[in-house]
Amino acid sequence: MKLEAAVLWGLNEPWSVEEVELDGPSEGEVLIKLASSGLCHSDEHLVTGDIPIPFPVVGGHEGAGTVLEVGPNVSAVGPGDHVVLSFLPSCGRCKWCASGHTNLCDLGANIILGPQLDGTYRFHARGEGVGQMCLLGTFSPYTVVPAASVVKIDDDIPLRVASLVGCGVTTGFGSATNSAGVRPGDTVVVMGIGGVGANAVQGARCAGAQNIVALDPVPFKREKAEELGATHTAADFDEAWAIVSELTRGQLAEACIITTDVAEAAYIRQGLAMVGKKGRVVVTSVAHPEETKADMSLFELTMYEKEVRGALFGSSNAQVEIPRILNLYRQGQVKLDELVTTTYSLKDINQGYEDMRNGKNIRGMITYE
């Protein structure tokens, strides 16, 4: 079919909303009609080169929609099913899937290569194959994705907000509940309140944290963090450290979750300074692959048994955590509607990213129809 999608043709270029051709689903794939797509910062990383991907590519990896058609050998979902797209596929058979870490599935190696799992393209434009961000490409009203990338959800959940659970919500929530292992009574610092960090705040709240300190230089972000459960806010590191030190009588935080726009060496040092003995620094933000230096006190690392760990999709298993978070949404314990600051039509996608860069959105969202 012919349709309009947002394609990136090179580094530091704007998204080009143009006519593309979309093939039907091959073996193991599904055709999806999308309801919406979140504007996650990871697609901005494609533009800046922080996440290297071959061009051209249809962007977008935070979507939900309805299955229209399935290719051969797809049994898990069928036409009419509502699904959230997971930015990480899961084969169910590799060592990581089998041991309950589907976020680390070996198929994940394919998510920034461009073509589908069989090496061929479903999207075509200007006479060439066009790749799909995370095998998804949600900056398009229709897409074809691996069945390994979809999670069936209940029909009563509004599809528009369900899209956010495909990346930002689960990534942030799990960064607190799984990766940081937040426990009742903990003091947690969340550094960076975007679409991901806002949900680290929600995760910390659901896990029973006593103090949740949201750190962001943008006043609007700090206000939103309070609405989502932050108990304290700070505009910079020094202010946050003083609050944490006061609240814990100098014991400092159990966890600091880094959800800034990019990961930088200095943030690791700041995160480690924010946590006390056995404190954990979770690095959810993405840094450029060639960034290899981090700055930390190795002495304190040993003497206080501090930890630094990365977190992919909040260390979450999509088939488990996506329905779980949607249940919490249904019960009013996780807010999703409130995360969407502005909705855009696909043709205004560059405005959406401009607004993200200017700190105007917790999450911007493209809606289809």
Ligand SMILES: NC(=O)c1ccc[n+]([C@@H]2O[C@H](COP(=O)([O-])OP(=O)(O)OC[C@H]3O[C@@H](n4cnc5c(N)ncnc54)[C@H](O)[C@@H]3O)[C@@H](O)[C@H]2O)c1
């Ligand atoms: N690990 C994963 O699985 C995963 C998944 C999704 C996104 N990400 C990454 O998470 C990061 C955040 O994504 P997002 O969509 O929420 O981005 P965003 O742009 O919506 O939010 C980033 C926030 O960080 C704030 N910020 C910038 N510098 C700061 C500083 N020094 N201290 C405190 N706050 C600061 C900004 O004001 C902004 O509010 C990105 O790097 C993204 O690629 C990782």
Ligand SMILES: [Zn+2]
């Ligand atoms: Zn994302």
Ligand SMILES: [Zn+2]
């Ligand atoms: Zn696997």
